[in-house]
Amino acid sequence: MxxxxxxxxxxxxxxxxxxxxxxxxxxxxxxxxxxxxxxxxxxxxxxxxxxxxxxxxxxxxxxxxxxxxxxxxxxxxxxxxxxxxxxxxxxxxxxxxxxxxxxxxxxxxxxxxxxxxxxxxxxxxxxxxxxxxxxxxxxxxxxxxxxxxxxxxxxxxxxxxxxxxxxxxxxxxxxxxxxxxxxxxxxxxxxxxxxxxxxxxxxxxxxxxxxxxxxxxxxxxxxxxxxxxxxxxxxxxxxxxxxxxxxxxxxxxxxxxxxIGGFHLNSPKRLPKDLQTYLDEGKDGVIYFSMGSNLKGKDMEEGKRNAILKVFSKLKQRVLWKWENETVPDQPNNVKLGKWMPQQDILAHPNIKLFVTHGGLLSIIEAVYHGIPIVGIPIFGDQGMNVAIAKADGYGKVVEFSTLTEENFGNAVTEVLNNPK
CATH class of the missing domain: 3.40.50.2000 (Glycogen Phosphorylase B;)
Structure with missing residues (x-):
């Protein structure tokens, strides 16, 4: 038995x-x-x-x-x-x-x-x-x-x-x-x-x-x-x-x-040598710019792209831009391009001072996790709502893509970089 x-x-x-x-x-x-x-x-x-x-x-x-x-x-x-x-x-x-x-x-x-x-x-x-x-x-x-x-x-x-x-x-x-x-x-x-x-x-x-x-x-x-x-x-x-x-x-x-938001986050890893050096040497800070995986920089309206580049060219900070081609027309000396970027590892770097983003939810979560303020340029889906929440909660500014100009984009970037809040 x-x-x-x-x-x-x-x-x-x-x-x-x-x-x-x-x-x-x-x-x-x-x-x-x-x-x-x-x-x-x-x-x-x-x-x-x-x-x-x-x-x-x-x-x-x-x-x-x-x-x-x-x-x-x-x-x-x-x-x-x-x-x-x-x-x-x-x-x-x-x-x-x-x-x-x-x-x-x-x-x-x-x-x-x-x-x-x-x-x-x-x-x-x-x-x-x-x-x-x-x-x-x-x-x-x-x-x-x-x-x-x-x-x-x-x-x-x-x-x-x-x-x-x-x-x-x-x-x-x-x-x-x-x-x-x-x-x-x-x-x-x-x-x-x-x-x-x-x-x-x-x-x-x-x-x-x-x-x-x-x-x-x-x-x-x-x-x-x-x-x-x-x-x-x-x-x-x-x-x-x-x-x-x-x-x-x-x-x-x-x-x-x-x-379960945030479950996709990983512990930061050391960056590829060229990116690690570029960020380490950015003593005045670095701006990271990415419009996500679906939106290609090359498809952005030329006038708006030029407005963004003019703003970047006037800054003392370095800029790291996810861009699909080797070069961008009228590329400023302080802008570095990359076809693919290990975003979570970049945002973890202490010299990152600002994240210019389309406002995808994963990007927002990663920015908050690493304590990086944002300038949001929403395009589709939930992006507008995400950056509206970021603005309401005080860690971001919003620039509508349809009305983006050198002046309003520059004002948003300058405020986020210089406002200790």
Whole structure:
């Protein structure tokens, strides 16, 4: 009897220490989205879970990770010429941007399911205990959770928003919760609150009347026999939010909505020799300038680029600029270019005095973590909201791209460099 009991106990313990089978889906075309996905999924694999990850080929981990199996998707031509289009986003009003986001989400979701690698996975006999998927206007992805009868975990690359609150039943109050596509912080005046309420109402109406039905068509096509999408949309076990009290406005959250902002941060490493020397010798300080991975400097309007260069040329500080070409026309002597920059390691350098940024959330989090003030030039997505929060919280200035001039950009840079606050 005792030997039988011990055998059963041993089998039970072995069962509990076997890792889960996890399917991770991070389909977004942005490098930041892929960076967040790799950080979570690779860590789960290192902890003994068996992870299958659908990722873009160029963002898959360069080195093999134990228990980590990538399934590669390629968007090809869709990604090549986005930069010049994105720079025109500020010319479009918020309502048009909401429409663009919804339409783009449907397009990207269809593109995803048309991938041969995705269809091969669905035709295989694999089983999964959990599905971890990125939230990016891709509601049809909830079909994976239904198909595999798995726990559904959502990773949202920004903080609490209209999208997360609707599916979780979390409070959505437009009087102090700005829509992610508006350039507002939670400290809105009456007119801003009124317009924000209208934008949230319009976006919610559009979502339920047009977006969800289109995603239901994609869902039924790829998961025949699945329930209507509204039955799956709310079946989310957990949402992980890439937000933090130090960088986002305070909002109420349900217990299964967890803020994990900053989890992508790494301990600083020594820089390549040329960058280390350049920063070490910048005794008057160094300005770091990057518009992120999607926006290319070469696609920036010439007049605005020249205005920025003229401001830099008048400064005693050195400038390190992420730029895709070897040279930039009329490049000042105090400006150094680089096609790729180890951003976290650069911001950790003690001589960095200012970060000129597009306002991507990862960049904002890294700036706050390293104590670097910013000048934000938002272009699209949540960038306007992020830099509005930075301005409201007192660690940044905002220069709207559509009205950027040598004078207003210079004033913002000068104030941040010289104001001890």
């Amino acid at each position: 005792n030997s039988t009991f011990h055998l059963l106990l041993l089998v039970t313990l072995i069962h509990f220490i076997i890792g889960a089978k996890i399917l991770g889906i991070f389909h977004g075309y942005s490098s930041s989205h892929q960076q967040l996905g790799n950080k979570i999924l690779c860590e789960l694999a290192k902890r003994g879970h068996e992870v299958t990850a659908i990722v873009q080929g160029k963002f898959a981990p360069k080195n093999a990770v134990t228990n980590f199996k990538p399934i590669v998707i390629e968007y090809g031509a869709f990604l090549r010429d986005q930069s010049s289009t994105l720079y025109k986003t500020p010319e479009r009003g918020p309502i048009d941007q909401i429409r663009d986001l919804h339409a783009g989400g449907v397009f990207l979701t269809e593109l995803f399911f048309n991938q041969t690698s995705v269809q091969n996975l669905l035709k295989s006999n694999q089983e999964f205990d959990m599905v971890i998927l990125e939230q990016f206007v891709n509601e049809a992805f909830k079909g994976f959770c239904y198909y595999y009868k798995a726990h559904c975990v959502v990773v949202y690359t920004v903080g609490s928003s209209r999208s997360t609150n609707l599916q979780m039943g979390n409070p959505l109050n437009p009087s102090y919760m700005p829509d992610v596509l508006l350039n507002y912080s939670s400290k809105m005046n009456f007119v801003q609150r009124l317009f924000n309420s209208f934008a949230v109402f319009f976006a919610t109406l559009s979502f339920y009347w047009t977006v969800l039905p289109k995603h239901n068509e994609i869902l039924q096509k790829n998961f025949p026999g699945a329930p209507y999408i509204t039955e799956l949309y709310y079946e989310t076990s957990l949402i992980l939010l890439n937000s933090h009290v130090g960088t986002s406005s305070p909002v109420p959250l349900l217990p299964n909505m967890i803020e």
